Amino acid sequence: MQLRNSSSRYGWISMFLHWGVALAVFGLFALGLWMVGLDYYSTWRKDAPDLHKSIG
Numbered sequence: 001m002q003l004r005n006s007s008s009r010y011g012w013i014s015m016f017l018h019w020g021v022a023l024a025v026f027g028l029f030a031l032g033l034w035m036v037g038l039d040y041y042s043t044w045r046k047d048a049p050d051l052h053k054s055i056g
């Protein structure tokens, strides 16, 4: 398959961006749900929201 879009189908760059963003959005949703339940003493208490905000 070609790198760039053609008139009949999407290329690798578009597909990579499409699925990369989809993965990030679903990942952020799961990370968000998980991190709000972390207790005060969890080692992820600070890092998870930092990661969530950076990717978001």
Ligand code: HEM
Residues within 6 Å of the ligand: 025, 026, 028, 029, 030, 031, 032, 033, 036, 049, 050, 052, 053, 055, 056
């Ligand atoms: C499509 C999914 C999501 C995206 C793109 C996203 C994106 C973001 C972004 C950009 C921020 C930073 C906002 C700021 O600092 O002004 C943020 C913060 C936050 N998000 Fe999400 N989020 C998503 C889903 C969720 C879900 C499902 C939850 C929890 C149920 C959640 C909980 C939070 C919390 C608690 C913060 C604040 C963290 C802090 O300030 O320490 N997010 N999110």
